Amino acid sequence: MSISPPEQKIWFNEPVDKVELLWVGMALVWALIMFAMMPLWHLKGSQNMSNEAYRIHPEAYQAKVDDMVAKFTVGEEGKAKTPVVRPPAGSDVYLLARLWEWYPVLELEQGKSYRLHLSSLDWQHGFSVQPANINLQVHPGIDEVVTITPTTSGDFGIICNEYCGIGHHTMLGKIRVVAAK
Known part of the structure; x- marks a missing residue:
């Protein structure tokens, strides 16, 4: 539960749930896609003016x-x-x-x-x-x-x-x- 403190004082060593890892992975993939789209859209899109x-x-x-x-x-x-x-x-x-x-x-x-x-x-x-x-x-x-x-x-x-x-x-x-x- 997020309101109560973690059982271990060193909380970052506790195992992470698979669903949480899935969401972090999806967010990372989406961020990489958006990062790659910025220069691509500048070169191929018609809305950005050099x-x-x-x-x-x-x-x-x-x-x-x-x-x-x-x-x-x-x-x-x-x-x-x-x-x-x-x-x-x-x-x-x-x-x-x-x-x-x-x-x-x-x-x-x-x-x-x-x-x-x-x-x-x-x-x-x-x-x-x-x-x-x-x-x-x-x-x-x-x-x-x-x-x-x-x-x-x-x-x-x-x-x-x-x-x-x-x-x-x-x-x-x-x-x-x-x-x-």
Whole structure:
């Protein structure tokens, strides 16, 4: 009985029941299977994105975003008149996180690949694309680069999932994926 103390002071020398050994063995086998699945699922699954990260000064990153916006703006959206940017397929695309916005709105082509750069000017933010299962950390001074290929068209919301201050709940952005022509 587990409430009463063991009869022997050296309890770890007492024999273990076969049923208990069976459960420990099953748990060990399951743990090994799950351990082996992590790298396998990363290589064969499609939900994990391999990424690169580089150090960058926030002002230098801001300059890259401004340059992209100046070259590829196709319109504006919302009350804040956030630029809508449509960069060419295969290019480097820059998305900036800052209190409390994602800048700019990206318009990408379905089936085309892009190198998406993410960085913050101020605090740590979380980049979560809904309804897709993309979730990355965005840090100031770090240029996080992922290669993306949108597979479905439509509007995808970007939310910050790391608390970044009083306006955190308003930190929303958008990626618009248009059907390939």
